[in-house]
Every structure is written in C-alpha cells, then in structure tokens.
Amino acid sequence: MSLSTQELPRYLPLGQRLWATVPSGYQWASYVKDWSPDGTALMLDPPDPHVCDWRSELKVETPVVVHAVLPQGRIHCRPGVERLVFTPLPGIWLSVAKGLPIEHVQQRRFVRVPAREPVTLALLDEMGESVLELKGMTHNISGNGFRVACDQAIAPNTQVRVTIALGGHFVTATGVVVYGFDNPHRGVPMAERHVVAIYCQAIRPQDESRLVQFGFEKDRERRSRESGW
DSSP, rough: OOOOOGGGHHHHHHHEEEEEEEEOOEEEEEEEEEEEETEEEEEEEEOTTTTTHHHHHOTTOOBOEEEETTEEEEEEEOOOOEEEESSSOOEEEEESSSSOOOOEEEOOOOOOOEEEEEEEEEEOOTTTEEEEEEEEEEEEETTTEEEEESSSSOOTTTTEEEEEEEETTEEEEEEEEEEEEEEESOOOOGGSSSSEEEEEEEEOOOHHHHHHHHHHHHHHHHHHHHHOO
C-alpha cells in the first residue's frame, strides 16, 4: 500500500521506535522525537557519538534509511537530512516532503509458530537504557512478536529488548509488552510462571527475515509431521 507523505505522522507517531541507517552503513535503534507543525519533517534520536560520528557524517540532504515494523506492515523510506540539532537535546531532522519521501507500507501476514527457545529480555527506561535483564523461554515466535515465559511479571506498555539465538545468529528486536498473565498450567518451573506477549516495534530487516524464515521452517516441519512425510 502506497502512502503519501501527509500520512506518515499517523504511522510514525511520537515515541515510535524504528531503525535508522546512515550512508556509512551504521545502523541504530532510534525513535521519533518530534514532528514539525506542518508534518513535513521528523526528528530522530541520534546514535551514540562515541560509536558513530554522525555530526561529521551527516550533511543537509544526506539520505538516512528509516525502517519500522508496524501492525499494518513495514515502512521503509529514505528521507534526507534537513538540519542537525546539537543542543540542548541532540537530534536529526529529516525532510519527508522533498528529496526522498516514503516509499511504501508493505502489508504482510506473519506465521506464528510454537517454539521453545531461550531468550534474554532487557527492560528499558524512557531513554532506551536497560534497567533489568531477565531470562525467559519462548512459547511462540512470529516475524513481529513473541510470547515469552519468565520468572517475573512485566507490566503492559513496558519497553523491552529481546535477544534470541536462531540458526547461529543473534536476533535482536525492541518492542513493547502488549499483555501478560500468570501461567495457568500446573507444575510449570518457577522460571516460567509468568507469560508476556511482546510486539516488535523496531527490528533490523535482516533479523526480521530470520524470524520469518524460522517461522516458515517450523510450520513446514509441522505440516510434514501431520502429513506423515
């Protein structure tokens, strides 16, 4: 589904988490810090200057790739830098009204498959910093979320970073807890007494592809078992 630039603020509201990539190839988890009053420019939280020298690399009209995973699908665009803000709070203003506007939102249906895989959950504060790390076990996995059992209840709307090893690669996604409940099954380990559903808000395209591929492979195995092959 194609989008006009006027629709973008509705799909990328303040606080929406996403991935941004600069021309050097450095990619970081960011979020929408602000929109201009007319909706033609958005400000992103910049990367750590000790890791990426964005102040020197980015100039006016330098394209920055923005990638976000939403309930409606994926947004992928390459807006150009409008201006840089260094004080009091640093930010990168990107123009979505000229140069390189929104390309598309890709509708997509993800396979959700049962899977028991160990994960690490990092609970994040408002600045995206980890304040608590928990170990957990997945109940199911899809390309845009997880259901995870762990030993502590996590409140809805809590921001979390999920790290999981799949196929020899570490997959990392930043998301939000949609809901949680006590595990209703008898005899479950203490380490799995609470269950949370996590919706992915920011994930690298290659990590999203690994999750989707993992789901397809698990679903194919299930179908093969059911058919007797």
